[in-house]
Amino acid sequence: MLYTHRDVSFIHLNDSQFLAIACDSCGAIGLKEKDIVMVPPNITGKYTTRVCLMEILSIGATPIGITVNICNEPNPTGNNILKGVMDELSEAGFDIPITISTEKNMETYMTALGITIIGIINKNDILIKELSSGDYIYAIGNPSIGNEVLENQALISDLKILRKVLELEKENIKEVIPVGSSGIKGELDNLNKYRSIKIRFINNLKIDINKSAGPCTVIIAISKSKFKNDLGIPISLIGKII
Structure with a gap:
């Protein structure tokens, strides 16, 4: 049995467990001739991996494997991308199997990458709780x-x-949503497809809810009460469920 919630697909593994699958792609970010954003390829690998990890961890799953599809030559671009992938996994504390593919036939002029992470989760631990007014x-x-x-x-x-x-x-959170290219508003619109919720946004928001958040630079957190903790970065109350 397969079902999808937000950007994660769940596959029924047995009576008590699911596989959780998240993927992300990245193009034109690197040091090749036709790239638009010029950064070292290890940065490309690091942040693309981060997106997938955040998707998996946000629903409560534990990563158990990763695929890295590099649409460029093995060296130097491929090796540098892999360094970023490994750095992010190491910093997150995960030593998991890696399946790698690189482009060995064609010369490429733009950096391109696709990553998939597979996780495992107990049915009762999935962080998707009922939302309320x-x-x-x-x-x-x-x-x-x-x-x-x-x-x-x-x-x-x-x-x-x-x-x-x-x-x-932990006791306050009902759902956590990493925000990517669709922006805050886009992620909430997507959530509405699965949850049928209505939102009243705060007037005169100081944060751009329509702007892309790139490699999950924003997290949406839905909670039953107000946050009580300082997280060390900006936190914006953007609305309430009605």
């Missing part, structure tokens, strides 16, 4: 894209922030 909706971090990601390190969400949210607000 009065629940608070927070945006954690400032949406950033391209070069802004490197410039706004002190203002964006990452794996450490995600884990801090899940730990400090």
Whole structure:
């Protein structure tokens, strides 16, 4: 049995467990001739891996494997991308099997990458709780894209922030949503497809809810009461469920 919630697909493994699958792609970010955002390829690998990890961890699953599809030559681009992938996995504390493919036939002029992470989770541990009228909706971090990601390190969400949210607000959190290219509003619109919720947004929001958040630089947290903890980065109350 297969079903999808937000950007994660669940496969029924047995009576008590599911496989959880998340993927992300990245193009034109690297050091090749036709790239648009010029950064070292290890940065490309690192942040693309981060997106998938955040998707898997946000629903409560544990990563058990990763595939890295590099649409460029093995060396130097492939090796540098892999360094970023390994760095992010290591910093997150995961030593998991890696399946790798690179482009060995064609010369490429633009960096391109696809990553998939597979996780496992017990049915009763999936972090998708019933939402209710009065629940608070927070945006954690400032949406950033391209070069802004490197410039706004002190203002964006990452794996450490995600884990801090899940730990400090454990009894309060109902759902956590990493925000990517669709932006905060796009993620909430997508959530509505699965949850049929109505949201009243705060007037005069100081955060751009329509802007792309790139490699999950923002986390949406839906909670039953107001946040009580300082996470060290900007936290914006953007609305409530009605």
